[in-house]
Amino acid sequence: MSTMAGEGxxxxxAPLDSMTARQKRMERYGYxxxxxxxxxxxxxxxxxxxxxxxxxxSRYSVLRPPEFIGLTNYRYALLGGDRLMWPSIxxxxxxxxxxxxxxxxxxxxxxxxxxxxxxxxxYWRTFYFLxxxxxxxxxxxxxxxxxxxxxxxVNYLIGGLGLPTPRWFASPQWALPxxxxxxxxxxxxxxxxxxxxxxxxxxxxxxxxxxxxxxAGRLRKFWNITLxxxxxxxxxxxxxxxxxxxxxxxxxxxxxxGGPARATWFISLHIYATAFEYFDFGYAAALAWVLVVIIVSxxxxxxxxxxxxxFYQGA
Amino acid sequence: xxxxSLVASNTLGDIVWFPPRMRNHIxxxxxxxxxxxxxxxxxxxxYDLGQFFPGVVASSTFQGRLYWMPFRNEGTQxxxxxxxxxxxxxxxxxxxxxxxxxxxxxxxxxxxxxxxWGYAMRGRGFNAWAAELKQFGVEVIDDEGVxxxxxxxxxxxxxxxxxxxxxxxxxxxxxxxxxxxxxxLWFAQRVVAISMNVGxxxxxxxxxxxxxxxxxxxxxxVENKGDRRRSNLNEHVHGVTRSSKHPEDAWTWLKxxxxxxxxxxxxxxxxxxxxxxxxxxxxxxxxxxxxxYAKLAAIMPDIEPDWFALNYRGAELETESxxxxxxxxxxxxxxxxxxxxxxxxxxxxLDRPPA
Numbered sequence: 001m002s003t004m005a006g007e008g009x010x011x012x013x014a015p016l017d018s019m020t021a022r023q024k025r026m027e028r029y030g031y032x033x034x035x036x037x038x039x040x041x042x043x044x045x046x047x048x049x050x051x052x053x054x055x056x057x058s059r060y061s062v063l064r065p066p067e068f069i070g071l072t073n074y075r076y077a078l079l080g081g082d083r084l085m086w087p088s089i090x091x092x093x094x095x096x097x098x099x100x101x102x103x104x105x106x107x108x109x110x111x112x113x114x115x116x117x118x119x120x121x122x123y124w125r126t127f128y129f130l131x132x133x134x135x136x137x138x139x140x141x142x143x144x145x146x147x148x149x150x151x152x153x154v155n156y157l158i159g160g161l162g163l164p165t166p167r168w169f170a171s172p173q174w175a176l177p178x179x180x181x182x183x184x185x186x187x188x189x190x191x192x193x194x195x196x197x198x199x200x201x202x203x204x205x206x207x208x209x210x211x212x213x214x215x216a217g218r219l220r221k222f223w224n225i226t227l228x229x230x231x232x233x234x235x236x237x238x239x240x241x242x243x244x245x246x247x248x249x250x251x252x253x254x255x256x257x258g259g260p261a262r263a264t265w266f267i268s269l270h271i272y273a274t275a276f277e278y279f280d281f282g283y284a285a286a287l288a289w290v291l292v293v294i295i296v297s298x299x300x301x302x303x304x305x306x307x308x309x310x311f312y313q314g315a
Numbered sequence: 316x317x318x319x320s321l322v323a324s325n326t327l328g329d330i331v332w333f334p335p336r337m338r339n340h341i342x343x344x345x346x347x348x349x350x351x352x353x354x355x356x357x358x359x360x361x362y363d364l365g366q367f368f369p370g371v372v373a374s375s376t377f378q379g380r381l382y383w384m385p386f387r388n389e390g391t392q393x394x395x396x397x398x399x400x401x402x403x404x405x406x407x408x409x410x411x412x413x414x415x416x417x418x419x420x421x422x423x424x425x426x427x428x429x430x431x432w433g434y435a436m437r438g439r440g441f442n443a444w445a446a447e448l449k450q451f452g453v454e455v456i457d458d459e460g461v462x463x464x465x466x467x468x469x470x471x472x473x474x475x476x477x478x479x480x481x482x483x484x485x486x487x488x489x490x491x492x493x494x495x496x497x498x499x500l501w502f503a504q505r506v507v508a509i510s511m512n513v514g515x516x517x518x519x520x521x522x523x524x525x526x527x528x529x530x531x532x533x534x535x536x537v538e539n540k541g542d543r544r545r546s547n548l549n550e551h552v553h554g555v556t557r558s559s560k561h562p563e564d565a566w567t568w569l570k571x572x573x574x575x576x577x578x579x580x581x582x583x584x585x586x587x588x589x590x591x592x593x594x595x596x597x598x599x600x601x602x603x604x605x606x607x608y609a610k611l612a613a614i615m616p617d618i619e620p621d622w623f624a625l626n627y628r629g630a631e632l633e634t635e636s637x638x639x640x641x642x643x644x645x646x647x648x649x650x651x652x653x654x655x656x657x658x659x660x661x662x663x664x665l666d667r668p669p670a
Contacts, residue, residue, distance in 0.1 A: 059670070062319045062323050063319065063322050063342075063346075063349065064346070064347050064348070083660075083663070149493060149494070150494060167493045172647070259637075259638070259641060260492060260641050261645055262638050273634070277630055277634075278630055
């Protein structure tokens with residue numbers, strides 16, 4: 001039976017000048033079918049990205065045409081003119097340093113728990129995944145109430161144990177841990193956990209059985225089999241986690257507006273305020289590209305370091 | 316953002332609305348060329364601008380050109396609202412309109428009992444406590460819009476900061492930062508009195524489930540008895556756009572929109588705020604329906620235009636004020652450190668080119 005997929009595979013293999021009329025027609029159909037996505041990609045992703053490169057070298061407030069000013073925006077950002085930028089980046093890194101390991105470890109542990117053969121496991125998996133389905137804004141508002149220093153449930157419980165109650169978003173010292181707590185709630189049982197779960201189910205049974213025969217204990221099996229085989233998955237989640245953490249925005253925007261005293265003024269918030277509150281879109285575009293360069297550099301560094309600890313089966 | 320999109324796509328229509336901050340609405344006439352100079356309309360038909368309070372006209376005028384027409388105009392946080400039954404229950408005497416700062420603190424001390432504070436300021440961004448700053452002699456920007464904290468303003472700012480600090484820490488009559496930012500829901504529940512603008516006068520009692528007739532109003536304090544009462548203008552404006560295809564018709568509509576009858580009708584039908592013209596406040600229908608507007612009427616003749624940032628970066632100044640004041644109230648900065656730092660940070664913002 002001839003299928004579209006089979007036809008597509010033949011077209012992909014055929015050199016352009018040797019394609020039959022039918023193959024060429026099928027190719028045109030292919031482009032036709034993906035054209036809605038292509039149009040959306042160009043209109044809403046590619047062109048804005050390209051425009052933002054140009055805008056980063058401009059003075060632009062939306063209210064008048066962009067004016068090319070060369071490297072002025074980048075000089076202002078990188079050479080200390082903007083006294084908020086580097087501290088904002090520092091805060092984003094501080095958030096990432098705590099958030100990424102906690103979220104990775106938490107979601108791996110939850111994935112291991114949800115990989116057990118126990119009754120009702122499908123319900124448990126659903127239960128743990130539910131927080132991820134809550135929109136970030138809604139969860140930030142919810143946690144804003146829970147962490148209210150005076151009326152919140154969290155401090156009510158902590159106080160009930162006779163412990164000192166943090167001031168959370170009213171305190172510069174406790175605001176960042178509060179934001180991390182919200183982030184953890186949304187990410188421990190989220191996409192990372194699902195990917196870990198898939199990775200765990202992909203571990204060859206024969207390796208585990210061989211280890212059992214050799215008398216290996218649970219910890220030894222975890223350390224010598226599970227972790228090495230999961231390492232590509234851990235690496236993937238690490239990369240995604242770092243990128244996500246450095247872009248932290250909505251929880252801080254809703255819960256603290258960057259305060260108190262700029263304790264949660266992350267770089268994404270700085271970019272947002274510059275663009276949408278101060279209408280300095282040109283400079284905001286430059287800040288965004290500085291963030292892109294930092295994230296790409298971090299990712300390249302991770303790929304280099306990965307050679308020493310990521311194990312690919314069959315590689 | 317909707318407005319910006321319309322401007323960027325040149326589909327703004329005939330008239331545009333704007334809520335200025337530190338007179339950044341002037342940029343829409345001078346820098347961005349979006350609204351027209353309305354003075355030719357005024358001169359062509361001898362339209363009387365004297366029907367508005369002088370500060371209202373001055374706020375939208377730059378270098379002799381009138382870029383906007385008034386719509387809602389009020390002093391920023393020009394009154395303090397208090398919950399009459401709660402104040403009586405706590406044994407607080409009836410407040411009066413010529414409190415000094417010290418007298419207000421003494422009054423608030425009586426009401427500070429248990430979980431209730433006697434008084435709370437609305438906030439500590441420049442706009443939220445402009446009335447207090449003016450009374451202490453603080454000018455955030457000079458008249459030209461280029462110098463932050465001119466003259467004695469840094470020293471005067473220290474006095475204003477000290478007052479704010481004393482409310483919470485020395486006399487403990489107002490919430491501290493650890494209690495969270497000032498919330499309208501506290502009004503009449505956890506604070507007896509709170510500084511308000513016109514919108515708050517109407518909205519907060521409803522939100523706090525308090526009957527409007529239970530809310531009394533008095534003026535923010537002055538430094539010394541007999542000091543002239545000062546406040547900045549907080550407003551919404553409308554203007555004819557440069558892209559208008561019917562500028563004459565748009566001007567006719569604007570005149571009606573800024574007229575006495577439109578605004579009296581608006582107030583009577585529940586519109587929050589009042590246009591900046593004496594005859595609206597003097598209208599018997601308004602006086603009967605909104606007796607608390609009498610407090611505004613008395614201060615509007617002396618109302619001053621908001622501080623003017625020549626590079627139109629007023630929103631950034633506002634953020635800076637909030638941050639530095641948070642640091643002061645959290646004890647991270649001393650007042651002697653904070654006032655010059657705030658001046659320095661504001662100057663850096665004013666030295667930048669317009670966006």
